[in-house]
Amino acid sequence: MKMKLTKxxxxxxxIFPAIILLAMAICPIIWPNASxxxxxxxxxxxxxxxxxxxxSFFRDPLxxxxxxxxxxxxxxxxxxxxxxxxxxxxxGGKTLRIGIFLSIFDVHIxxxxxxxxxxxxxxxxxxxxxxxxxxxGKVNESNDLYLVRINEPADRLIVRQISGAIAxxxxxxxxxxxxxxxxxxxGMIKFGSRTELYLPGDGKIEISVKKGDKVKxxxxxLARYTNQG
Numbered sequence: 001m002k003m004k005l006t007k008x009x010x011x012x013x014x015i016f017p018a019i020i021l022l023a024m025a026i027c028p029i030i031w032p033n034a035s036x037x038x039x040x041x042x043x044x045x046x047x048x049x050x051x052x053x054x055x056s057f058f059r060d061p062l063x064x065x066x067x068x069x070x071x072x073x074x075x076x077x078x079x080x081x082x083x084x085x086x087x088x089x090x091x092g093g094k095t096l097r098i099g100i101f102l103s104i105f106d107v108h109i110x111x112x113x114x115x116x117x118x119x120x121x122x123x124x125x126x127x128x129x130x131x132x133x134x135x136x137g138k139v140n141e142s143n144d145l146y147l148v149r150i151n152e153p154a155d156r157l158i159v160r161q162i163s164g165a166i167a168x169x170x171x172x173x174x175x176x177x178x179x180x181x182x183x184x185x186x187g188m189i190k191f192g193s194r195t196e197l198y199l200p201g202d203g204k205i206e207i208s209v210k211k212g213d214k215v216k217x218x219x220x221x222l223a224r225y226t227n228q229g
Contacts, residue, residue, distance in 0.1 A: 006060035006109055008171045008188040020051045057190075059107060065183025065218040069151040070225040072113045072205075073182055074215040075159045076195035078102040080222075082134045083211060085201045090146055091156050094201035098222055099134055100215060101194055102164075108188045110161060111218040112180035113197055116147040119156075120176050128163055137162055137196050143170045145186075150179065153225075158198035161189050183218030199223060 024047045065073055078100040088095035102108055126141040141163040149155050161170045172187040180186060189195070199205050208221045215222065 004060045005058045006188060016054045017051055020047055023047055060109060061107060063218045071221045072199060072223045074217050074220040074222050075110050075113050075197055076100045076102055076217045077106040080209050080211055080213045080215060083207060088198055090158060091198060091200055096199045096201040096205060098197045099137060099194060109185050109217060110187050110195060112182055112184045112186060114182040115150040116180050117150055118145060118174050118176050118178045119148050120146040121172060137194060143172050155200050160196040162194040163189060164193045197222060
């Protein structure tokens, strides 16, 4: 099957494979003839594995998102590491926060959790702690998308892109005033990271996942409005 690469991967999606291919090409030239041959093939094999990983990291699989006016889709691939109630002024009072850790093997494209209007985007410089730690959402480099649901109820929500210990580059290709459909890609975080979804925590939304669950951006339903919501 043909693998599509994301446009958000430039320039790394070109530079990294080029460096690896160059190393594989010059390795036979500079390798001493007296050295054991099997070491050469081990090095070439390792470089090949790194090349495949570098390309697969920027993969952009085709996804058809489920529809529904009461659901919230996962904004990222990865593992749910924490679910808790916090306070947030933008959403207003109690807020449900769902944290997702993205390993270096996950697809790193971020997607809209539902049909939304982008009200504001705020980038914040910070540290680069391990993204598996929930504290990283408070102290690490991050990019907050302040969103308003297009459908009723027109609640506010936040998607936070967070750099990790390895990730040092947040990509966001949307802007204030733009509308996104549920499951639509808007950016990525390169090389291991964290994404958080903030929803109203007033009891009208029920969680559809638990800590430790694996989720996929634009496919997995993280939460939904209850019949009373």
